[in-house]
Amino acid sequence: MKRIIEASGLEKTYGESKAVQNVSFSVQENKIYGLLGRNGAGKTTLMKLITAQVLPTGGELKVFGEAPYENSEVLSQICFVKESQKYPDNYRVKDAMEVARQLFPNWDADFAQALMEDFNLPLKRKIKKLSRGMLSALGVVIGLASRAPLTIFDEPYLGLDAVSRGIFYDRLMEDYAEYPRTVILSTHLIDEVSHLLEHVLVIANGEIVIDQNAENLRGRAFTVTGEASVTQNFLTGKEVIHREPFGGLLSATVIQDEYQSERKQAEAAGLNVTDVSLQQLIVHLTAAKHEQKGVIAK
């Protein structure tokens, strides 16, 4: 499968602060990636590096096989939708649409029109007079209708209500099925987008700590709850990423590959077994006190 992005030992420092450090990963063609991480983890910096808005201070980065900096051939294939997008003061929605039409070779004006109706976006309104949600919707419309081979959404939901976010996810999936492309979605609403993601990249303190197929990741953990000594027994030799005692009970989240058999073992021991959502799993894996790895229980 073709690699759209290849990063090797990528680094971006701002003075003393290492926003991105020693990052190596690749992004394959026609997949939906989740770029996840806590506040300040380095997500936006990484997206800015990929879209050539900032220069790396170290390492190597190739996008569509080439260095992206001042490379119009590469940049014409990328649409980067970010919350902080600035538009000229006098711009109306229709002006932004016109610029997008000129900018993106695969722009679909009919699709853009249909999306604007979905989000109730008034074509003639000045952009600076739009509500916060409408401004987010404008970015989403441009990102979707651009059909750019690499489309990156940096927290596109800010300001969007639950109904509009649902419309965004639905339109993305429908259009992606018909026009496959590479999509990177950066968001904190992990469970909301979990079903859309095919691959997950998690960044913590500027480093990639998880680079995994989403399906594998979703089945990687479960939580057991039961009488403390029984739970403790079950945990022996297993990789535990979270523990929570309450009263005489102990609840623990276990990570391992042979999911089904371990789960049956827990049920046979009389423990209550529940699924762990992608969001819970990532929270546990990136929580500072556990570092990245689980701890093998003795």
Ligand SMILES: Nc1ncnc2c1ncn2[C@@H]1O[C@H](COP(=O)(O)OP(=O)(O)OP(=O)(O)O)[C@@H](O)[C@H]1O
């Ligand atoms: N222009 C800059 N100058 C100095 N430091 C910066 C700059 N941009 C980012 N940083 C720092 O780099 C680190 C990573 O920031 P970044 O914006 O990439 O994180 P993020 O994962 O996108 O966070 P959030 O989820 O809060 O948007 C932070 O410590 C931030 O303070």
